[in-house]
Amino acid sequence: MKTNFKNFMSLALDEAKLSAIRGEVPVGAIIVNSQDNMVIARSGNKVEELKDPTAHAEILVIREATRLLGTRIQSCDLYVTLEPCSMCASAASLARIRRLYYGAYDIKSGGVDHGARIFNHSNCHHKPEVYGGIKEETSRQLLKKFFANRR
Amino acid sequence: MKTNFKNFMSLALDEAKLSAIRGEVPVGAIIVNSQDNMVIARSGNKVEELKDPTAHAEILVIREATRLLGTRIQSCDLYVTLEPCSMCASAASLARIRRLYYGAYDIKSGGVDHGARIFNHSNCHHKPEVYGGIKEETSRQLLKKFFANRR
Numbered sequence: 001m002k003t004n005f006k007n008f009m010s011l012a013l014d015e016a017k018l019s020a021i022r023g024e025v026p027v028g029a030i031i032v033n034s035q036d037n038m039v040i041a042r043s044g045n046k047v048e049e050l051k052d053p054t055a056h057a058e059i060l061v062i063r064e065a066t067r068l069l070g071t072r073i074q075s076c077d078l079y080v081t082l083e084p085c086s087m088c089a090s091a092a093s094l095a096r097i098r099r100l101y102y103g104a105y106d107i108k109s110g111g112v113d114h115g116a117r118i119f120n121h122s123n124c125h126h127k128p129e130v131y132g133g134i135k136e137e138t139s140r141q142l143l144k145k146f147f148a149n150r151r
Numbered sequence: 152m153k154t155n156f157k158n159f160m161s162l163a164l165d166e167a168k169l170s171a172i173r174g175e176v177p178v179g180a181i182i183v184n185s186q187d188n189m190v191i192a193r194s195g196n197k198v199e200e201l202k203d204p205t206a207h208a209e210i211l212v213i214r215e216a217t218r219l220l221g222t223r224i225q226s227c228d229l230y231v232t233l234e235p236c237s238m239c240a241s242a243a244s245l246a247r248i249r250r251l252y253y254g255a256y257d258i259k260s261g262g263v264d265h266g267a268r269i270f271n272h273s274n275c276h277h278k279p280e281v282y283g284g285i286k287e288e289t290s291r292q293l294l295k296k297f298f299a300n301r302r
Contacts, residue, residue, distance in 0.1 A: 047222060048222070050218075051217055051218055051221055051222055052214050052217055052218065052222065053213070053217055053222045053223070053242065053245040053246045054205070054210055054213060054214055054242050054245065054246075059205055062204070062205060063203050063205055066202055066203055066204055067201075067202055067203065070202055071198060071199070071202055071203065071204045072204070085241060085245075086237055086238075086240075086241040086267065086269055086275075087237075087238050087241035087242050087245060089237075090236060090237040090238035090241065090262070090267075091204065091205050091238050094204040094205065094236075094238060095204045095205075107274070108274060109274055109276070110274070111241070111267075114274060115272040115273075115274040115275065116237065116241075116262075116267040116268070116269055116272050116275070117267070118237055118267055121266040121267050122266075123258070123259060123260055123261070123265060123266040124237075124266065124267070125260070
């Protein structure tokens with residue numbers, strides 16, 4: 001299991017790197033069906049490409065996975081390279097995601113372990129298991145380099 | 152102005168009624184460009200139709216409006232018949248919505264004046280002006296009737 005979750009985060013990091021190449025903030029996500037370890041959906045951030053402020057990597061993979069499997073994907077795990085914002089954390093809850101693995105912590109815009117702390121409210125109807133800090137440093141460096149280059 | 156915002160909420164209620172006819176939870180939303188009072192986007196909830204847990208009315212109109220006008224629509228107002236959940240409130244913030252007018256309060260799943268109270272955190276980078284309870288009773292009755300018929 002230990003190997004698996006790091007391998008899956010590497011796939012999400014690949015998506016983040018592709019985002020950077022496309023000029024998007026480098027965040028990547030994948031969804032894995034825990035029953036057979038199959039990667040159901042993968043995407044990077046596409047906010048600029050789609051002119052859509054909701055087109056975060058997490059939303060795109062959740063939409064793809066639910067299109068395939070139905071609106072509740074309780075056997076699925078979400079891997080994302082950055083702590084989800086409150087929009088994405090809420091979407092993961094609505095989709096009944098089983099586990100959330102994320103990379104870098106995000107003090108500025110995170111909504112899981114910072115800010116709105118989406119899963120910590122009594123009217124949050126589903127709380128995934130959360131594992132933060134997976135391959136944190138790789139993700140953080142990728143973001144740092146991207147923003148340094150834009151300045 | 153007083154007339155305007157009630158008229159716009161009536162259009163959002165029409166979308167909610169159409170949602171109910173399609174077998175979806177009756178919530179409707181519209182986006183109005185405040186510069187010319189033009190209705191930019193309108194939609195009801197399409198979670199079942201699209202097999203997409205993120206396809207709340209608010210998300211669909213935000214995506215449509217930003218597709219047309221770019222990712223930041225700071226001249227636009229969002230009208231929705233029910234208090235937005237935390238996902239939709241966060242999306243409204245990301246899209247830089249100017250004002251949020253909503254209908255019924257939602258103790259169970261609302262994320263503006265209940266639960267995560269999305270706009271009340273220091274890492275929420277844009278807080279729309281919020282006006283709740285517009286044509287509240289009409290919206291509430293619509294939802295009540297829908298859920299009563301499903302039982």
